[in-house]
Amino acid sequence: MDEDRAAPDAQPGDADHETAYDLLQRGQALLERRHFAQAAIVLERADRQEQAKGSILEALGRAYFNSGQPERARATFEALLDVDPSSHYAHYAIGQSLKRLGRAERARTHLRLAVALSPTNRVYAGALARLGPAADPAADPAAESDTTPSED
Numbered sequence: 001m002d003e004d005r006a007a008p009d010a011q012p013g014d015a016d017h018e019t020a021y022d023l024l025q026r027g028q029a030l031l032e033r034r035h036f037a038q039a040a041i042v043l044e045r046a047d048r049q050e051q052a053k054g055s056i057l058e059a060l061g062r063a064y065f066n067s068g069q070p071e072r073a074r075a076t077f078e079a080l081l082d083v084d085p086s087s088h089y090a091h092y093a094i095g096q097s098l099k100r101l102g103r104a105e106r107a108r109t110h111l112r113l114a115v116a117l118s119p120t121n122r123v124y125a126g127a128l129a130r131l132g133p134a135a136d137p138a139a140d141p142a143a144e145s146d147t148t149p150s151e152d
Helices: 020-032 036-049 054-066 070-083 088-100 104-117 122-130
Strands: none
Touching: 020 036, 020 054, 036 054, 054 070, 054 088, 070 088, 088 104, 088 122, 104 122
């Protein structure tokens, strides 16, 4: 019997035999079919097997984002930046996650970095443009400095 072949009773999706690569492939297939929550579960398993793998973190972050978990997506894409600090996609995805979390100014920082790292990417430039102009701290009384006013 060929040693590279699985035992006849082994199933293709047998959890005990799935490598991180197998799980990544299955997770990506679920993402393509728009089964985002299911993809996240499968990709979490891949991440536990092979921590700090950029391809797994990117797919897992996408699964979290598209399943309505922007905070988990943000944290996952930040972990991707730890692995690959020059990842323009990670900056873009963090920006999109922060935007969903209502933190537009922090989102703007990451979207600017994404555009700087990949200046010809129209998706990144469009996401930055849709944020509109930066907030003017002088126009927002809540954004005043922490200094105490001087006494007259």
